[in-house]
Amino acid sequence: MSQVLREHIQQLVPLSDEEFAYVLAHFTPRKFRKHQFLVQAGEAVSADFFVVSGLLRSYFTNDEGKDHILQFAMEDWWISDYQAYFGQAPATLSIDCLEPVEVLCLSLENREKICADLHKMEHFFRKKSNAGYMALQRRILSLLTNNARQRYEELLRQNPALFQRVPKTLLASYLGVSRETLSRFSA
Amino acid sequence: MSQVLREHIQQLVPLSDEEFAYVLAHFTPRKFRKHQFLVQAGEAVSADFFVVSGLLRSYFTNDEGKDHILQFAMEDWWISDYQAYFGQAPATLSIDCLEPVEVLCLSLENREKICADLHKMEHFFRKKSNAGYMALQRRILSLLTNNARQRYEELLRQNPALFQRVPKTLLASYLGVSRETLSRFSA
Numbered sequence: 001m002s003q004v005l006r007e008h009i010q011q012l013v014p015l016s017d018e019e020f021a022y023v024l025a026h027f028t029p030r031k032f033r034k035h036q037f038l039v040q041a042g043e044a045v046s047a048d049f050f051v052v053s054g055l056l057r058s059y060f061t062n063d064e065g066k067d068h069i070l071q072f073a074m075e076d077w078w079i080s081d082y083q084a085y086f087g088q089a090p091a092t093l094s095i096d097c098l099e100p101v102e103v104l105c106l107s108l109e110n111r112e113k114i115c116a117d118l119h120k121m122e123h124f125f126r127k128k129s130n131a132g133y134m135a136l137q138r139r140i141l142s143l144l145t146n147n148a149r150q151r152y153e154e155l156l157r158q159n160p161a162l163f164q165r166v167p168k169t170l171l172a173s174y175l176g177v178s179r180e181t182l183s184r185f186s187a
Numbered sequence: 188m189s190q191v192l193r194e195h196i197q198q199l200v201p202l203s204d205e206e207f208a209y210v211l212a213h214f215t216p217r218k219f220r221k222h223q224f225l226v227q228a229g230e231a232v233s234a235d236f237f238v239v240s241g242l243l244r245s246y247f248t249n250d251e252g253k254d255h256i257l258q259f260a261m262e263d264w265w266i267s268d269y270q271a272y273f274g275q276a277p278a279t280l281s282i283d284c285l286e287p288v289e290v291l292c293l294s295l296e297n298r299e300k301i302c303a304d305l306h307k308m309e310h311f312f313r314k315k316s317n318a319g320y321m322a323l324q325r326r327i328l329s330l331l332t333n334n335a336r337q338r339y340e341e342l343l344r345q346n347p348a349l350f351q352r353v354p355k356t357l358l359a360s361y362l363g364v365s366r367e368t369l370s371r372f373s374a
Contacts, residue, residue: 086317137323
């Protein structure tokens with residue numbers, strides 16, 4: 001599973017075999033079954049998760065018990081409750097597996113260590129954070145300016161793979177529409 | 188105006204006089220009058236802007252000519268169209284001045300240069316980007332889960348200074364509610 005991570009990093013920075021071995025030694029591989037939790041609201045967040053295989057979601061459960069999906073993640077993506085991870089605070093999100101999942105876990109301590117030791121890894125994580133920032137900004141603009149059908153079509157265009165793998169009920173939760181509304185769009 | 192930038196950077200990383208002089212040399216100071224534009228939709232984005240004094244907003248204008256405010260920025264904050272800045276693409280946002288403004292402008296080329304030359308500046312910008320990512324994630328959760336009155340109260344709690352300086356019409360645009368609805372909240 002380390003090859004997926006190496007190719008992912010090398011899209012942004014070149015790494016020698018020694019450098020990659022050093023980086024990889026700071027990750028812990030873990031496997032989860034479908035429905036298992038990587039993060040549970042209220043608990044500490046141990047890691048940022050690089051997805052080697054499988055599909056996950058992060059979501060917020062409001063006071064009335066309604067779930068709002070913040071993010072999906074599949075191969076080659078990162079997922080965590082970043083507020084809790086970077087801020088070392090209890091999670092407000094939950095993250096669970098929609099498929100069996102293999103991840104590489106990076107603790108905050110190890111992240112800071114490899115960034116301090118290897119300038120090029122600090123560069124890598126800065127670039128990833130910038131890309132994540134841009135994606136969230138697009139999502140906010142979409143929430144502010146697009147109606148439900150436009151958000152549906154945007155998601156279909158940006159992430160067609162999600163529509164093959166994610167149950168319609170969960171896509172509806174991500175888009176903030178009812179299951180019935182979503183069915184009308186995809187009919 | 189350089190002292191504001193130095194204190195801002197030194198909240199995260201210590202800099203010697205020589206290092207700060209080197210960093211500062213990559214910024215260009217500019218002044219704008221109220222109503223002037225730093226970024227106009229459709230045009231190239233020259234810089235990321237560090238605000239030394241004054242108040243700005245970034246906004247998206249939809250096909251019907253309706254503005255949606257994405258962000259405000261005041262002293263000590265950064266503002267740009269990051270999609271356009273990092274992606275070297277034409278702006279989709281506009282940024283204009285709600286008050287007279289002094290900014291320090293950082294081109295993408297200069298940002299990359301100081302990050303490559305000074306590991307601690309790469310660290311600084313990674314940390315800023317992480318903080319920005321967390322703020323946007325909070326905003327998305329707020330848009331997905333809170334009603335208009337809750338979003339109003341959250342903004343008042345997080346940024347009381349905005350309520351002193353920003354016209355109610357613009358706060359309403361940021362919150363995605365009508366001016367009349369906002370008046371009921373603040374009554």
